[in-house]
Amino acid sequence: METSTDNGKTVAIIAYITLIGWIIALVMNNGNKTALGTYHVRQALGIMCIGVILSIISGFLDIYILSRIVYLAVLVLWILGLISAVQGEMKPVPVVGEKFQEWFKGI
Template sequence: METTTDNGKTVAIIAYITLVGWIIALIMNNANKTALGSYHVRQALGIICVGVLLIILVSFIGISILTWIVQLAVLVFWVLGLVSAVQGEMKPVPVFGEQFQEWFKGI
């Protein structure tokens, strides 16, 4: 039987596995809310949103090196969030991590 802590860690990790994983994690977390699961669902959503917005913005600018830099930054944020989830920590991703918690506090 899975404990609440294990469920939270599972939700936290799944939240970072693509958009489909995020949706699954959201559903799992809504069924059995944990602080760790909710925290990482918000962090992952923030990374997804900021990543999509930055890629769209950079695409309009049309500078390919900037696109690579943005993609690398999003990848680094994703890895940092995933590592934090695997370790069972509630550590915000750099730059916007604290804002993600505020912006998506309803989740």
């Protein structure tokens, strides 16, 4: 049987595995809310939103090197978020992590 802590860690990790994983994590977390799960659902959503917004902007600017930097930055945020989830920590991703908790506090 999974404990609340195990469920929170599972939700936290699943949240970073594509949009479908994020939706599954959101549903799982809503069924049994944990602080860790909620935290990482917000972080993953923020990373996805930043990725989409920056991709759109770099696409409009049509600058190859800018788009590579954007993809690399989003990948780094995703890796840092996933590492934090695997370790069971509520550590925000650099620069924007604290804002994600503010912006998505309704989740």
